[in-house]
Amino acid sequence: MKTIAFHLNCLAQGGAERVVANLANRFAMDDYKVYVATEWQEENEFELDPRVTRVHVGLKDSDEKKNRIVKFLLRVKYLKEFTKKYKPDVLVAFAHRANFRALMAAGNSNIPVVISIRINPIGYYDAFSDAVQIRWLFPKAAGCVYQTKEQKDYFKPYLQENSRIIMNPINPKYFGNPLPEKREKWVMHHARLVDFKNQPMLVRAFLKVHEKHPDYSLKIYGPDSGDGTRQILEKLIADNHAGEFVQLCGASNELEKIIPQGEVYAYSSDYEGMPNSLLEAMAMGMPVVSTDCPCGGPKAVIEDGVNGFLIPVGDEDALADRICRLIEDEKLRSRFSENARKIEEKASVDAIYREWKEYLEEVIVNKKRRKA
Numbered sequence: 001m002k003t004i005a006f007h008l009n010c011l012a013q014g015g016a017e018r019v020v021a022n023l024a025n026r027f028a029m030d031d032y033k034v035y036v037a038t039e040w041q042e043e044n045e046f047e048l049d050p051r052v053t054r055v056h057v058g059l060k061d062s063d064e065k066k067n068r069i070v071k072f073l074l075r076v077k078y079l080k081e082f083t084k085k086y087k088p089d090v091l092v093a094f095a096h097r098a099n100f101r102a103l104m105a106a107g108n109s110n111i112p113v114v115i116s117i118r119i120n121p122i123g124y125y126d127a128f129s130d131a132v133q134i135r136w137l138f139p140k141a142a143g144c145v146y147q148t149k150e151q152k153d154y155f156k157p158y159l160q161e162n163s164r165i166i167m168n169p170i171n172p173k174y175f176g177n178p179l180p181e182k183r184e185k186w187v188m189h190h191a192r193l194v195d196f197k198n199q200p201m202l203v204r205a206f207l208k209v210h211e212k213h214p215d216y217s218l219k220i221y222g223p224d225s226g227d228g229t230r231q232i233l234e235k236l237i238a239d240n241h242a243g244e245f246v247q248l249c250g251a252s253n254e255l256e257k258i259i260p261q262g263e264v265y266a267y268s269s270d271y272e273g274m275p276n277s278l279l280e281a282m283a284m285g286m287p288v289v290s291t292d293c294p295c296g297g298p299k300a301v302i303e304d305g306v307n308g309f310l311i312p313v314g315d316e317d318a319l320a321d322r323i324c325r326l327i328e329d330e331k332l333r334s335r336f337s338e339n340a341r342k343i344e345e346k347a348s349v350d351a352i353y354r355e356w357k358e359y360l361e362e363v364i365v366n367k368k369r370r371k372a
Helices: 014-029 066-088 096-106 128-140 149-154 199-213 229-240 255-259 276-283 297-301 316-328 329-347 349-371
Strands: 004-008 032-040 050-054 090-093 113-116 144-145 163-165 185-188 218-221 248-250 261-269 289-292 310-312
Touching: 004 014, 004 066, 004 096, 014 032, 014 050, 014 276, 014 349, 032 066, 066 096, 090 096, 090 149, 090 349, 096 113, 096 128, 113 349, 144 349, 149 163, 185 199, 185 255, 185 276, 199 218, 199 229, 199 261, 199 316, 218 255, 218 316, 229 248, 255 261, 255 276, 261 276, 261 316, 276 289, 276 297, 276 329, 289 316, 310 316, 316 329, 329 349
Parallel strands: 004 032, 004 090, 032 050, 090 113, 113 144, 144 163, 185 218, 185 261, 218 248, 261 289, 289 310
Antiparallel strands: none
């Protein structure tokens, strides 16, 4: 039985966490031994299959008062202890700091490390400290998984031949659901309330939509990230007396039933990796409007005017215009809906799992060959 270990901060309800949970569960179903090594645990997290073993590799209570450098070294130490104890055939790191920790922890061991880029590299991998660590650590990686070509091109000097571009898998519960015979006059959005998703721009755009279509409402679903975005949204809604037609609905475990009740879906991010929420909306047959944000996730799945609309980042006038066009054209909504659901062909859990399985098996085999 092959052993796969995933490393990330936690399993809170975010994009990378969702992908890890889906992949870990799917590998476990296929009789792999799967570990998920996390730094901490939060209240609202994705569930793991009972066959997946979760291991805490984060700081201990006695470490909390130590300085930043010591804490960093301890995080690497605890992850290194994990790799020595469980000896995975491959260690897969998800997200920024986890990539660096995994490469340092594996060190000169025979455990191959696959890193993954989950966000726009510009702004997240371009600091001086990142440049130093990338030049030192990334060449040690056995491979890298990107979500888009733009991400891959950014790291061109480091990881090309042994890398893959693999989309995020979509939870099966979003596929194949019957569409309502009559949709409500709602514009829908679901994502964590966080600054880079720019939900305030979405609200401002919808205020313009509401002037033209006062019988429509905007419903925003998603948990609060705690970065102040919810408070900004609440003030924006209050200042514009929009409480009756702009609603912050919080998190929900039944989005596959709720989101398709609306007529239009809008996505407003300034940057993303491969946005799970957008993929899920398309899987549910929603006519979508999205910003064409870096690093190319929406562009990879939306063909403008065929299965959705793409607009420039931060352009609330364009967002309002495309929402209005969909509201006013039932045939266009229907066409977008039908074409959007075809995302299942390339983003189902099974399709993405096969790509990951093939790639990780290749990494494991190549490592054994080099060792021999």
